[in-house]
Amino acid sequence: MAVQVLKDRNPGKLTTVTLGATKEQGGTRTKTITVGGDACLPFLHFEGEIPNRPVIAMEVFDRAPVEWNDELKNALGDVINDPAAWAKKCVEEWGADMIFLRLQSADPELGNSSPEKCVQTVKSVLAAVGVPVAVVGCKIDEIDNKVISAVAEACAGENLLLGFATQDNYNTIVAACMVHKHTVIAQSPLDINICKQLNILITEMGIPADRIIIDPSIGGLGYGIEYSYSIGERGRLGALQGDKMLSMPTIGTVGFEAWKAKEANVSAEEFPGWGDQAERGILWEAITASTLIQSGMSIAVMRHPEAVKLVKKNIEELMVPSSL
Amino acid sequence: MALTGLDIFKLLPKKNCKECGQATCLAFAMALAGAKTSLDKCPYVSEAAKETLGGAAAPPIKLIKVGKGEKEREIGDEVVIFRHDKTFYHPTCLAIRVSDKLSGAELDAKVEKLNGLVFERVGQKVSIDLIAVQNDSGNADTFANTVKTVAAKGNYALVLISENTDAMAKALEAVGDTNPLVYAATEANYEKMAELAKKYNCPLAVRGNGLEATAALVEKVAAIYKELVIDVGTRNLSQALAEITQTRRLSIKKKFRPFGYPVIAFTTADNPRDEVVQASVYIAKFASIVVLNADEKSQIIPLTAQRINLFTDPQKPSQVEPKVHEIGAVTKDSPVYCTTNFSLTYYTVEGEISASKIPSYIIACPTDGTSVLTAWASGKFTGEKIAEFLKTCGIEDKVDHRNIVIPGYVAVIKGTLEEKSGWKVMVGPGEASGLPAFAKSHFA
Numbered sequence: 001m002a003v004q005v006l007k008d009r010n011p012g013k014l015t016t017v018t019l020g021a022t023k024e025q026g027g028t029r030t031k032t033i034t035v036g037g038d039a040c041l042p043f044l045h046f047e048g049e050i051p052n053r054p055v056i057a058m059e060v061f062d063r064a065p066v067e068w069n070d071e072l073k074n075a076l077g078d079v080i081n082d083p084a085a086w087a088k089k090c091v092e093e094w095g096a097d098m099i100f101l102r103l104q105s106a107d108p109e110l111g112n113s114s115p116e117k118c119v120q121t122v123k124s125v126l127a128a129v130g131v132p133v134a135v136v137g138c139k140i141d142e143i144d145n146k147v148i149s150a151v152a153e154a155c156a157g158e159n160l161l162l163g164f165a166t167q168d169n170y171n172t173i174v175a176a177c178m179v180h181k182h183t184v185i186a187q188s189p190l191d192i193n194i195c196k197q198l199n200i201l202i203t204e205m206g207i208p209a210d211r212i213i214i215d216p217s218i219g220g221l222g223y224g225i226e227y228s229y230s231i232g233e234r235g236r237l238g239a240l241q242g243d244k245m246l247s248m249p250t251i252g253t254v255g256f257e258a259w260k261a262k263e264a265n266v267s268a269e270e271f272p273g274w275g276d277q278a279e280r281g282i283l284w285e286a287i288t289a290s291t292l293i294q295s296g297m298s299i300a301v302m303r304h305p306e307a308v309k310l311v312k313k314n315i316e317e318l319m320v321p322s323s324l
Numbered sequence: 325m326a327l328t329g330l331d332i333f334k335l336l337p338k339k340n341c342k343e344c345g346q347a348t349c350l351a352f353a354m355a356l357a358g359a360k361t362s363l364d365k366c367p368y369v370s371e372a373a374k375e376t377l378g379g380a381a382a383p384p385i386k387l388i389k390v391g392k393g394e395k396e397r398e399i400g401d402e403v404v405i406f407r408h409d410k411t412f413y414h415p416t417c418l419a420i421r422v423s424d425k426l427s428g429a430e431l432d433a434k435v436e437k438l439n440g441l442v443f444e445r446v447g448q449k450v451s452i453d454l455i456a457v458q459n460d461s462g463n464a465d466t467f468a469n470t471v472k473t474v475a476a477k478g479n480y481a482l483v484l485i486s487e488n489t490d491a492m493a494k495a496l497e498a499v500g501d502t503n504p505l506v507y508a509a510t511e512a513n514y515e516k517m518a519e520l521a522k523k524y525n526c527p528l529a530v531r532g533n534g535l536e537a538t539a540a541l542v543e544k545v546a547a548i549y550k551e552l553v554i555d556v557g558t559r560n561l562s563q564a565l566a567e568i569t570q571t572r573r574l575s576i577k578k579k580f581r582p583f584g585y586p587v588i589a590f591t592t593a594d595n596p597r598d599e600v601v602q603a604s605v606y607i608a609k610f611a612s613i614v615v616l617n618a619d620e621k622s623q624i625i626p627l628t629a630q631r632i633n634l635f636t637d638p639q640k641p642s643q644v645e646p647k648v649h650e651i652g653a654v655t656k657d658s659p660v661y662c663t664t665n666f667s668l669t670y671y672t673v674e675g676e677i678s679a680s681k682i683p684s685y686i687i688a689c690p691t692d693g694t695s696v697l698t699a700w701a702s703g704k705f706t707g708e709k710i711a712e713f714l715k716t717c718g719i720e721d722k723v724d725h726r727n728i729v730i731p732g733y734v735a736v737i738k739g740t741l742e743e744k745s746g747w748k749v750m751v752g753p754g755e756a757s758g759l760p761a762f763a764k765s766h767f768a
Contacts, residue, residue, distance in 0.1 A: 221629050226633040226636050229407070283623060310597055317560075322565065
């Protein structure tokens with residue numbers, strides 16, 4: 001019996017989104033990043049074009065993340081005290097495609113930084129690296145609305161990736177992105193219906209679809225990753241079927257979720273049955289990323305340089321064209 | 325070609341005897357069409373009908389067993405391409421490679437190490453599944469001796485890796501009664517390999533070279549013996565992903581027989597970390613066995629977690645054990661929180677509580693894996709139910725105080741819970757993200 005290869009004919013594809021803007025485009029980035037455009041399921045090159053590979057954004061805090069475990073902090077080194085130096089090292093030494101900056105210190109409990117101070121931090125990171133930058137707040141809506149608006153205005157034209165627009169709080173940030181030419185992260189709580197609904201709401205405000213990145217929320221390895229995996233697959237299938245409101249590329253805060261897991265944090269002395277802590281943590285983050293990339297994630301936000309290295313290599317291997 | 329339920333119904337005895345477990349022959353026919361039951365459940369089906377239906381009613385991917393008794397693993401018998409369409413049934417087996425160049429104390433130490441790759445996860449014991457002994461020595465007797473030792477001392481079933489039929493014959497003589505996977509029949513040796521596998525009634529892997537060659541070889545082998553596992557022979561990760569995906573699609577969507585068997589895949593990276601990442605791709609994308617060299621606990625535990633997660637039935641909410649969970653170094657004065665036993669809810673709460681750095685108890689109440697509001701609405705997370713669980717879960721012996729924090733969304737149950745349990749109830753925040761601040765202001 002001859003093999004008759006099954007190729008799905010997909011009427012739709014992922015929206016193509018470019019992040020960052022060069023001088024000619026009104027920003028100061030030396031390079032931009034384009035994600036999306038995939039016309040097939042993840043890495044099935046034989047079935048459709050994959051014009052852009054998934055990328056890795058490395059996560060930088062605007063305050064020293066003292067609460068992170070020592071293995072992770074040591075891997076990053078002293079730069080965790082200086083967001084600009086941290087970002088620079090991510091790009092130059094560890095090969096980050098872009099930077100994901102969390103303005104955590106805006107939280108009254110974590111520094112109570114003013115919007116002006118936050119803007120300064122963003123500017124310093126932009127000055128330190130040439131790659132596109134994502135900026136998110138401290139997850140307190142009232143504060144983030146002020147902080148992100150200030151950042152959007154001060155960095156007008158940079159085409160930052162700004163977050164988070166949520167179902168309960170999207171007006172201010174979407175408006176700021178539209179006015180000052182940035183891209184917005186639309187975040188939904190592990191729910192594909194809310195994901196779609198939010199995209200409808202914010203595109204109705206007038207922001208074009210190619211200025212939206214979906215954050216479907218993710219669960220980490222061992223802690224609900226299967227929900228994210230299936231939402232990722234359903235979202236991609238929807239996009240391939242032509243549903244424009246599910247077609248934006250997705251971002252996942254892999255490092256944030258992976259490093260929450262007990263398995264990534266407890267020592268081998270405490271849990272001898274789980275083996276070396278450093279190795280375990282790195283692989284916990286890497287497998288969280290590789291699994292979600294298999295379900296269609298376009299931007300993985302990561303923390304550990306070694307995990308980043310592994311996932312970059314994985315992506316490279318998977319981007320080798322296949323043919324059937 | 326797949327038959328419809330009505331096609332199948334025409335061939336059934338139409339006695340409506342219910343002995344197959346279905347209400348009527350029509351219901352049975354429909355179940356057969358959906359691959360939800362098997363034809364052998366019908367005691368009255370005619371031989372002629374069996375002949376016709378055999379092919380159509382067989383599961384799209386054959387169930388294959390490797391090993392015996394405690395060590396047995398079942399693979400294959402999958403019915404969907406996407407887990408959200410139903411579920412993935414038989415978790416990918418992790419097989420760790422052992423060279424037959426190891427002997428004596430070295431071999432014992434290796435087997436001992438692999439025996440230690442067992443973890444406790446969400447109340448279940450998980451481990452690697454197979455030891456793949458590879459005939460690197462090229463010597464038949466060495467191979468046979470090694471597999472004999474590994475079978476005796478190892479806690480897992482075996483994969484026997486050799487293309488040399490003499491070596492395989494000797495190995496099977498030694499361990500054929502343990503139902504190892506014979507790897508592999510190739511274009512060059514398939515007649516002898518198939519005869520050997522048949523003689524010992526062991527599953528046989530067939531290694532081709534790309535889709536066409538693999539399908540052709542499987543057909544030739546299947547004419548001799550049908551307990552098979554497929555290796556498409558491709559090692560480049562991207563191409564292997566494409567080909568293995570095709571075997572899954574063609575078996576499930578087209579019932580293409582040559583691909584109707586579970587698939588075995590091999591990592592190729594020269595270091596364990598990259599191997600583990602490659603293995604994660606094969607676990608997600610349809611391999612029933614992944615063979616790798618990585619053998620450290622820290623390297624295997626992420627793969628076992630990924631496998632459990634992806635092979636969880638999406639229609640059954642994943643649950644944590646309903647009990648008192650201790651977070652940090654708790655004392656008799658530590659605060660007590662309660663939530664439901666839906667794993668996502670529970671782990672979100674647990675994450676925030678441990679972030680608060682205040683040792684605490686979390687009572688995961690038995691709500692059948694539903695979230696806070698759903699559980700409350702369906703009467704599983706009411707004042708009465710929580711009060712009942714407070715008495716039986718053992719928390720009353722663990723703490724001296726009687727204060728409990730409930731989720732903000734069910735503030736309404738405060739009165740009943742206090743009345744029924746005698747505990748003092750504090751209403752916590754609505755979202756788990758508010759817990760660190762809440763803990764800080766009340767318990768720091």
